Amino acid sequence: MLADISREEQLGILRKMLMIRRAEEHVIRFNEDYKDLIRGHFHVYIGQEATGVSVCAALTSADYVFSTHRNHGHVIAKGGDPKKVLAEIIGRETGYCRGRAGTFHVAAPELRIVHTSAIVGGCLALAAGTAFASQVQETSAVTVVFFGDGAMEEGVFYEALNLAKLWQLPLIFLMENNYRRAGRSGVSHSATELADVPRALNVDTTVIDGGNVGLVYKTASDLVRRTRAGEGPFFVEARTHPWPGNEGAHPKLVAGATHIAWAWDASGVPEKMRSWYAEGDPVLLYARELVEQGGVSRDEIQQLDAEVRKDADEAARFALESPLPDPKAALNFAYAGGGN
Amino acid sequence: MPQDMTFGESLITALEEIMGQDRRVVLIGGGLVGTGSGQAQLARLREKYSSRIKNPPIAELGFCGIAAGAAMAGLRPLVDIGTATFSYEAIPQIVNEAAIAYSNSGGQTNVPVVYFMRYGIRGGGGVQHSGSPQPWYWNTPGLQLAMPASPADAKGLLRTALMRSQNPTIFLAHERLMDDRGPVPDGDYEIPFGHAAVKREGRDVTIIATGIQVPRALAAAEVLGKNESRQRWWILEPCSRWIRLASSPRLKRPAVWWSPMKVTITAASRRD
Numbered sequence: 001m002l003a004d005i006s007r008e009e010q011l012g013i014l015r016k017m018l019m020i021r022r023a024e025e026h027v028i029r030f031n032e033d034y035k036d037l038i039r040g041h042f043h044v045y046i047g048q049e050a051t052g053v054s055v056c057a058a059l060t061s062a063d064y065v066f067s068t069h070r071n072h073g074h075v076i077a078k079g080g081d082p083k084k085v086l087a088e089i090i091g092r093e094t095g096y097c098r099g100r101a102g103t104f105h106v107a108a109p110e111l112r113i114v115h116t117s118a119i120v121g122g123c124l125a126l127a128a129g130t131a132f133a134s135q136v137q138e139t140s141a142v143t144v145v146f147f148g149d150g151a152m153e154e155g156v157f158y159e160a161l162n163l164a165k166l167w168q169l170p171l172i173f174l175m176e177n178n179y180r181r182a183g184r185s186g187v188s189h190s191a192t193e194l195a196d197v198p199r200a201l202n203v204d205t206t207v208i209d210g211g212n213v214g215l216v217y218k219t220a221s222d223l224v225r226r227t228r229a230g231e232g233p234f235f236v237e238a239r240t241h242p243w244p245g246n247e248g249a250h251p252k253l254v255a256g257a258t259h260i261a262w263a264w265d266a267s268g269v270p271e272k273m274r275s276w277y278a279e280g281d282p283v284l285l286y287a288r289e290l291v292e293q294g295g296v297s298r299d300e301i302q303q304l305d306a307e308v309r310k311d312a313d314e315a316a317r318f319a320l321e322s323p324l325p326d327p328k329a330a331l332n333f334a335y336a337g338g339g340n
Numbered sequence: 341m342p343q344d345m346t347f348g349e350s351l352i353t354a355l356e357e358i359m360g361q362d363r364r365v366v367l368i369g370g371g372l373v374g375t376g377s378g379q380a381q382l383a384r385l386r387e388k389y390s391s392r393i394k395n396p397p398i399a400e401l402g403f404c405g406i407a408a409g410a411a412m413a414g415l416r417p418l419v420d421i422g423t424a425t426f427s428y429e430a431i432p433q434i435v436n437e438a439a440i441a442y443s444n445s446g447g448q449t450n451v452p453v454v455y456f457m458r459y460g461i462r463g464g465g466g467v468q469h470s471g472s473p474q475p476w477y478w479n480t481p482g483l484q485l486a487m488p489a490s491p492a493d494a495k496g497l498l499r500t501a502l503m504r505s506q507n508p509t510i511f512l513a514h515e516r517l518m519d520d521r522g523p524v525p526d527g528d529y530e531i532p533f534g535h536a537a538v539k540r541e542g543r544d545v546t547i548i549a550t551g552i553q554v555p556r557a558l559a560a561a562e563v564l565g566k567n568e569s570r571q572r573w574w575i576l577e578p579c580s581r582w583i584r585l586a587s588s589p590r591l592k593r594p595a596v597w598w599s600p601m602k603v604t605i606t607a608a609s610r611r612d
Contacts, residue, residue: 064413100445134413156402
């Protein structure tokens with residue numbers, strides 16, 4: 001189902017989805033090709049691009065977004081510059097947070113991603129807070145908080161949801177079920193369906209296929225409009241299709257970099273991973289849909305991908321060539337205004 | 341012209357003035373003075389600013405996080421946590437979100453939230469309603485503490501925390517100070533953070549006291565000063581950043597006195 005938007009906007013969504021994919025392929029290569037460039041583990045958004053990009057396409061620059069430890073995609077989806085995202089991921093001074101945040105906490109206050117918590121569920125109450133501020137300030141801004149299925153195991157989820165409903169906050173809880181916790185194992189949450197939990201608190205709840213750009217965009221647009229009209233909060237479960245490279249603490253390009261031509265011929269994908277790329281990859285599914293139903297040619301898609309790869313390569317080079325923060329500045333930013 | 345009033349009355353009167361002057365200030369919760377004085381002022385405040393006062397459910401983790409998020413978006417929330425130990429329910433949001441956001445963002449996201457709590461032994465509170473968590477918060481980078489010792493402090497520190505500060509503040513008011521009476525300056529009286537108030541000057545011993553220990557230390561100095569003619573005391577009331585204060589060469593044998601422990605009193609009065 002293609003979104004009911006202009007051809008240009010449809011291609012804009014594909015461009016952002018491809019940018020997330022290409023930028024994160026660089027992140028994985030940073031880890032594989034350079035010793036100690038990424039110290040510790042990291043997480044990627046590969047396989048969930050349709051959700052973040054389509055939701056953010058329904059937002060304005062005045063709306064707030066909160067993310068998680070899997071934040072790279074959300075920042076790019078909200079309009080983030082891939083140069084500043086990649087630079088931040090490897091701790092460079094030119095990154096969105098001057099290298100202080102790193103891969104876990106990329107935030108971009110100028111894009112109204114004011115803070116990113118890597119604690120599971122950490123941003124849920126904060127998001128209710130920016131929504132509360134919008135209510136008090138009488139602005140039309142909405143807040144979308146992205147989180148995973150695992151966050152629903154945390155107590156703060158319940159408190160934030162209850163408060164948001166009691167205070168009728170302009171907030172959309174956007175749960176991306178990547179089946180890494182409750183949704184997959186069935187042993188870490190006792191609810192039959194995770195969506196039963198917000199329903200029990202009388203929060204209007206929608207369950208959708210998070211890999212379907214048109215459906216996510218339509219759902220988000222409707223809910224954003226209703227939230228601005230004061231009908232919030234809302235809860236959305238977007239069911240995503242877990243990428244096979246995401247196992248473990250260090251994601252791996254198990255099938256190599258994505259070939260855009262796999263959108264119409266997946267025979268080149270290693271057999272073990274072929275079904276995901278043929279049926280589950282939201283980027284390839286959307287590219288195929290644009291060709292089959294959107295009147296976009298394969299050549300145009302390949303051209304777009306080539307441009308995105310060039311920009312992503314440039315962003316990676318920018319990040320690698322950027323300086324680390326001055327060690328003398330390590331204690332800066334503990335307190336604002338010199339401590340007052 | 342300073343007015344004579346109780347600690348509780350001063351606190352609520354100051355808050356009423358602040359909410360009248362600064363529309364960014366919102367109140368989440370609203371017991372503030374507990375069962376202490378200031379109830380009439382509180383009732384008036386709640387009526388006057390009802391649209392900016394929220395009564396949350398019993399969800400410290402949730403509403404302390406909401407306050408931090410609201411501060412990130414430009415409000416200046418005052419959160420009444422009630423008894424200080426209740427703040428332990430909200431540690432993840434206070435310590436691991438509000439306190440670190442400015443640093444994490446490379447100096448971009450300010451979190452000017454004030455977490456107000458009543459601490460110390462009120463009597464009859466048992467082990468869970470008598471806590472003094474200030475050393476814990478003091479050791480948390482990104483948080484600053486305000487511990488008023490008098491009705492005037494209650495006003496001056498609250499104004500600074502709510503209207504001037506760009507950082508999250510833990511505002512600790514001792515349960516048993518609420519009914520203490522004293523002069524409170526009129527107008528926009530503010531006490532800047534980071535500077536000690538010298539309450540009594542002396543020669544031999546320095547006591548750095550906070551909150552309720554300030555009046556207690558002054559009373560102790562009065563008694564002990566009579567018994568020992570050579571004894572002279574410095575009693576300072578710090579507001580924040582005590583490390584800088586304690587390292588000042590002007591101080592004589594500094595001892596921090598913030599809970600009634602024998603060991604600190606002994607250390608303060610021992611002579612070389």
